[in-house]
Amino acid sequence: MELTGKHLIAGSWVGSERSFSSDPAKGDARVFSVGSPELVDQAVQAAEEAFWFFSATSEQERADFLNTIADEIEARADGITQIGCEETGLPEARLQGERGRTIGQLRMFASHILDGAYLNRRHDDALPDRAPLPRSDLQLAQRPIGPVVVFGASNFPLAFSTAGGDTASALAAGCPVVVRGHAAHPGTGEIIAQAIDAAVSRCKLHPGVFSFLQGDGFEVGQALVQHPLVKAVGFTGSLRGGRALYDLCAQRPEPIPFFGELGSINPVFLMPEALAARGAAIGTAWAASLTMGAGQFCTNPGVVFVVDGPQADAFQAAAQEALSAQGAQTMLTKGIASAYTGGRTAIAQTDGVETLVSTPEADERSAMPSVFVTSGENWLANETLAEEVFxxxxxxxxxxxxxxxxxxxxxLDGQLTCTVHCDADDRAATRLLLPILERKAGRILANGFPTGVEVCDAMVHGGPYPASTNFGATSVGTMAIQRWLRMVCYQDMQDILS
Structure with missing residues (x-):
């Protein structure tokens, strides 16, 4: 495993004058180049040139490309796990599982596009004898939108980053991609970029079909979303950063879609009969979900709604006991750990909030679990309590x-998920609640927890703002490809198209 510390621009590894050092959870720091508006322009210009070729490739050619990327990632498996663990502090099993998900997404889209059904073709035959006016032959299809920019996520160094779902679905659609790697795991991002570069060469594609830029500030991201040749953006990250980029996309002379996943508290509703029958068991299970991966999931179930009473006491006591037994966990970055500490302090200092579990951390990159309790009236009166703490x-x-x-x-604001725990006698009340939750979330669960997102045809990972900036889209599952396509109607073109 050899890292260049450079950017990949249209098949060439290019350095730059400025650099930054990584901040790994363990091991030595490495030096990486920082992107610039000039390098952004080179990458996007190359993507635009590649678009004319790549958008005309067949579904089979693109499927072969996606499968080749998956092969190249598998060939680098040990190196990816090693540097991923060093940079993020995530355990080997988590990185191995995430690599499997990343490879699975690539192969899923390769299979998905082969029959052409994703293009949602429609055909109305000509009616030359129709009165009072004849009808033309009309054929509708969907075509790739153009060069796409993807921002790597801090919490998923593989599945939501360089070759993650946004990149896989955009390439499947026929759109060249420029990735802005995340500074939390620059080495991991570069290894994956090397795998994609090797796949581009093996498949003899235009090198501008994929570029990868490093950076540790806002300048590169701003230049990417404002470049006039970029036609859409995929983003997973914070509400503040995502909203800033979203606004830039909207303020362009030609506004473009910004598909951003920004944050969610993923509320859990405990219905009375379920709470009475198994409140303690639900409390223990909630604690496990809440602390999975140090809580660094966009689907972390951060808030639980219960009806007051002895049954709520049993749930609360079980959750408190389980969380009190948890030790410190390594966070992805020192910045994320600091933000977590700040969010916890803000909640603890809010009037009407009781602290049940809160232990100071031993170092600046770890987190201890925290849990608080408040009344419904107080929760509604304090906006701080409805904000995501990562x-x-x-x-x-x-x-x-x-x-x-x-x-x-x-x-509630828009959410990625809402969960209901209910038993048979809760069904009537749950049906009354369901129309509300349908307006609030992209995924609604019964008797489970939202941590863990299945990659499949029916999955929706998105929701009303601020969970995402486009509630009609998903960033996970085969429907994610629709974000990078636009409808085109061909009128009286049947002889040319045949």
């Missing part, structure tokens, strides 16, 4: 009755 932190919100809990559901 990490193993949860809030239990106790309402006076189901009516109050239902009204709180109506006040």
């Amino acid at each position: 990490g193993p932190l949860g809030i239990i919100v106790r309402f006076v009755d189901m009516d109050a809990m239902t009204e709180a559901a109506k006040r």
Whole structure:
């Protein structure tokens, strides 16, 4: 495994004058080049040139390309795991599983596009004898939108980064991709970029079909979303950073779609009968989900709604006991750990909030689980309590009755997920709650927890703002390809198209 510390631009590894040092959880820091507007322009110009060739490739050619990328990633498996663990502090099993998901996504899209059904073709035959006016032959298809920019995510160095779902779906659609790697795992990003570069060469594609830029600030991202040749952006990250880029996309002379996943508290609703029958077991399971991966998942179930009473006491006691037994976990970056500490402090200092579990960390890159409890009335009165805290932190919100809990559901912002724990006798009340949750989230679960997103045809990973910037789209599953396509109607072109 050899790293260049450079950017990949249209098949060439290019350095730059400025550099930054990585901040790995373990091992030595490495030096990487910092991108610039000039390098952004080179990468996007190459992507635009490649588009005329790549958009005309067959589904089979693109499927072969995606499978070749998967092969090249598999060939680098040990190196990816090694540097991924060093940079992020994630355990080997997590990196191996995420690599499998990344490879699976690539192969899934390779298979998905082969029959052409994703193009949603429609055909209305000509009606030359129709009165009072004849109808033309009309054929509808979907075509790739153009060069796409993808921002790597901090919390998924593989599955949501360089060759993650955004990149895989855009390439499957026929769109060249420019990736802005995340500074939290620059070495991991470069190894994956090397794999894609090797696949481009093996498949004899235009080298501008993929470029990879490193950076540790806002300048490269701003230049990418404002470049006039870029036609769409995929982003997974914070509300603040994503909203800034979204606004830049909207303010362009030619506004472009920004498909951003920005944040979610993923509320869990405990219905009365389920709470009475198995409240303690649900509390223990919630604690496990809340602390999985140090809580660094966009689907982390950060808030639980319950009706006050002895059953809520049993749930709360079990969750408190389970979280008190948890030790410190390594966070992805010192910045994420610092933000977690700040969010925890803000909640602890909010009036009407009781701290159940909160232990100071031993170092600046670790996190200890935290859990708080408050009343439904107090939760509704304090916006701070409805904001995502990225990490193993949860809030239990106790309402006076189901009516109050239902009204709180109506006040929720957009979410990636909402979860309901219910038993047979809760079904009537759950059906009343369901229309509210359908307006709030892209995925609704029963008797489970949202950590863990299946990559398949039916998955929706998105939701109303601020969970994402486009609630009609998903960043996971085969429907993710629709983001990078646009409809074109061909009128009286049947002889040319045949």
